[in-house]
Amino acid sequence: MKSTLLSRRDLDFLLYEWLRVDELTKLERFADHSRETFDGVLDLSEQLASRYFAPHNKKSDANEPSFDGDKVTVIEDVKEALDAFAHADLIGMGMDQDLGGAQLPATVAQAAFAWFSAANISTTGYLMLTIANANLLAKFANPDQIDAFLRPMLAGRFTGTMALSETQAGSSLADITTRAEPQDDGSYRLFGSKMWISGAEHELTENIVNLVLAKIPGGPPGTKGISLLIVPKYLVNADGSVGERNDVVLAGLNHKMGQRGITNTVLNFGEGKFRPGGKPGAVGYLVGEPHRGITYMFHMMNEARMGVGMGAVSLGYTGYLKSLQYARERPQGRPVTAKDPSTPQIPIIEHPDVKRMLLAQKAYVEGGLALALYCAKLVDLGDSDDLLDILTPVAKSWPSQWCLEANNLAIQVHGGYGYTREYDVEQHYRDNRLNPIHEGTHGIQSLDLLGRKVTQRGGASMAALANAVEKTITSARATGGEPSELAAQLESAWQRLVGVTTAMFGSGDIEAAMANSVIYLETFGHIVVAWLWLEQVLAAHGHAGDFYDGKRQAARYFFRYELPKTAPQLDLLKSVDRTTLEMRDEWF
Numbered sequence: 230m231k232s233t234l235l236s237r238r239d240l241d242f243l244l245y246e247w248l249r250v251d252e253l254t255k256l257e258r259f260a261d262h263s264r265e266t267f268d269g270v271l272d273l274s275e276q277l278a279s280r281y282f283a284p285h286n287k288k289s290d291a292n293e294p295s296f297d298g299d300k301v302t303v304i305e306d307v308k309e310a311l312d313a314f315a316h317a318d319l320i321g322m323g324m325d326q327d328l329g330g331a332q333l334p335a336t337v338a339q340a341a342f343a344w345f346s347a348a349n350i351s352t353t354g355y356l357m358l359t360i361a362n363a364n365l366l367a368k369f370a371n372p373d374q375i376d377a378f379l380r381p382m383l384a385g386r387f388t389g390t391m392a393l394s395e396t397q398a399g400s401s402l403a404d405i406t407t408r409a410e411p412q413d414d415g416s417y418r419l420f421g422s423k424m425w426i427s428g429a430e431h432e433l434t435e436n437i438v439n440l441v442l443a444k445i446p447g448g449p450p451g452t453k454g455i456s457l458l459i460v461p462k463y464l465v466n467a468d469g470s471v472g473e474r475n476d477v478v479l480a481g482l483n484h485k486m487g488q489r490g491i492t493n494t495v496l497n498f499g500e501g502k503f504r505p506g507g508k509p510g511a512v513g514y515l516v517g518e519p520h521r522g523i524t525y526m527f528h529m530m531n532e533a534r535m536g537v538g539m540g541a542v543s544l545g546y547t548g549y550l551k552s553l554q555y556a557r558e559r560p561q562g563r564p565v566t567a568k569d570p571s572t573p574q575i576p577i578i579e580h581p582d583v584k585r586m587l588l589a590q591k592a593y594v595e596g597g598l599a600l601a602l603y604c605a606k607l608v609d610l611g612d613s614d615d616l617l618d619i620l621t622p623v624a625k626s627w628p629s630q631w632c633l634e635a636n637n638l639a640i641q642v643h644g645g646y647g648y649t650r651e652y653d654v655e656q657h658y659r660d661n662r663l664n665p666i667h668e669g670t671h672g673i674q675s676l677d678l679l680g681r682k683v684t685q686r687g688g689a690s691m692a693a694l695a696n697a698v699e700k701t702i703t704s705a706r707a708t709g710g711e712p713s714e715l716a717a718q719l720e721s722a723w724q725r726l727v728g729v730t731t732a733m734f735g736s737g738d739i740e741a742a743m744a745n746s747v748i749y750l751e752t753f754g755h756i757v758v759a760w761l762w763l764e765q766v767l768a769a770h771g772h773a774g775d776f777y778d779g780k781r782q783a784a785r786y787f788f789r790y791e792l793p794k795t796a797p798q799l800d801l802l803k804s805v806d807r808t809t810l811e812m813r814d815e816w817f
């Protein structure tokens with residue numbers, strides 16, 4: 230039976246027929262690999278995700294972690310799934326071989342991971358955070374820290390978290406107040422509190438490695454004064470065994486709309502419940518240099534942002550496949566031209582409006598998957614920072630918006646049944662609703678895109694994107710036929726975007742331009758995804774069969790129904806409209 234998590238056929242198309250990831254093995258870093266090892270990891274991931282992750286997805290939603298004031302209880306299936314993932318050596322799949330990793334391309338690792346996110350985004354969340362944490366330590370931690378914390382994470386003995394947010398400081402990390410006081414032995418003692426920390430308290434592993442942003446007293450104000458520290462739940466002894474309890478204390482669990490299977494915590498540091506070494510404060514170890522924490526964390530955040538985008542795609546994708554299956558099986562109504570009630574009912578997939586909803590989902594999720602994998606390949610190539618930089622806010626936000634919309638449509642395809650808990654799609658929607666919020670909200674991504682990425686390094690990132698888009702347009706023109714027609718449409722949208730961007734900055738009214746940054750992000754994202762749909766059309770060109778016809782039809786849908794939505798948005802942006810800026814609090 231075909232999986233309703235993801236489409237392996239589509240993954241193979243994107244990875245091999247379009248991105249040609251097998252050619253990455255020509256790079257020294259991936260020389261030990263081959264298409265066989267890539268396929269092996271993808272096969273294994275599909276199997277493990279189906280066997281250990283999917284079956285408890287609803288169960289963990291219905292039985293969220295509970296806290297009795299002492300310990301947190303999580304359903305046992307979660308541990309079984311995490312252990313299966315660790316035993317398969319997948320935690321280090323993208324990590325360097327000298328650290329014990331498999332050194333797979335990020336493109337393959339992301340595709341493999343997508344199976345787990347589609348199956349169970351909450352249980353996978355523990356792994357995503359652990360992997361991102363381990364990658365950061367691999368880059369910036371010292372050898373002792375690597376031995377004490379990173380290696381046990383790769384072995385599945387410890388999990389990791391990222392502890393940035395505080396109650397009063399979410400989008401604005403400059404305002405965090407957790408402080409880290411230096412000690413004579415080179416360690417630090419932390420005092421303060423963190424809010425929203427995912428995966429930070431449980432009994433699933435021996436220890437939890439919290440990566441915490443804190444301020445060392447006397448440092449510069451704002452983000453320049455933020456340092457990064459390892460603050461484990463338990464201290465680690467010299468022989469690597471788990472030792473004394475650190476003063477990292479769970480103040481309570483947050484109860485969420487979705488992603489309920491992963492703990493989300495309020496953590497207190499140094500409140501005095503435990504006194505490691507007989508002294509107050511939670512013991513922390515500085516990563517790298519003082520006051521450089523935001524720079525280090527950005528390393529993890531960029532990866533995490535792309536990971537969030539891929540998570541959104543995975544949830545959108547599984548919702549799409551489930552609604553497709555439902556639409557094929559649900560008989561209801563008759564064609565508009567056949568009103569005779571004695572004729573048999575048709576499956577709802579025969580209704581054009583249901584096909585519209587399925588096509589929209591297909592266009593969003595396959596477009597989002599293309600975007601996520603394209604960005605992962607840029608990471609692997611390692612020579613396209615300008616392009617990766619400008620695509621990162623898009624890779625985070627576009628799937629968070631449109632693959633969430635896909636989940637919305639998946640519910641609609643199910644009719645009333647979609648609104649019940651009997652079916653999966655309502656949970657996918659709730660789970661996916663987090664993605665435009667965490668790892669930098671939609672609004673924050675738009676400020677990053679318009680306020681930073683578009684103009685950075687003298688416009689180098691925008692130029693790199695222009696170059697890539699124009700290359701596709703040129704080859705589509707040379708191909709002729711429908712690709713050439715789509716190329717003309719893309720070129721006109723792209724040229725307008727460039728012109729409007731120039732006009733916005735040229736207006737001199739930067740405040741008004743920035744007030745419309747979310748509209749800009751949406752338009753920009755739709756044009757980027759149209760470009761990637763044209764890329765897919767080119768990869769499918771000359772191939773016959775249902776799969777390729779489906780690609781072409783979804784591309785047509787995107788160019789006819791979605792891309793034109795950018796025209797009125799571009800008009801609005803060009804006018805550097807001040808409506809939202811001039812709205813007053815007292816007028817609401």
Ligand SMILES: Cc1cc2nc3c(=O)[nH]c(=O)nc-3n(C[C@H](O)[C@H](O)[C@H](O)COP(=O)(O)OP(=O)(O)OC[C@H]3O[C@@H](n4cnc5c(N)ncnc54)[C@H](O)[C@@H]3O)c2cc1C
Nearest residue numbers: 391392393394399400425426427666667668669670672673
């Ligand atoms: C389930 C869940 C899991 C999370 N996991 C983690 C985690 O593991 N680790 C961690 O550190 N954090 C985590 N977070 C925190 C998350 O990153 C923050 O919630 C997010 O960054 C937004 O911060 P906030 O909630 O304080 O909202 P606020 O920053 O108060 O934002 C509220 C609204 O105001 C807007 N806004 C704020 N500032 C601006 C601005 N300058 N310009 C325009 N609009 C603005 C926002 O876009 C948003 O719409 C998690 C959150 C949730 C809900």
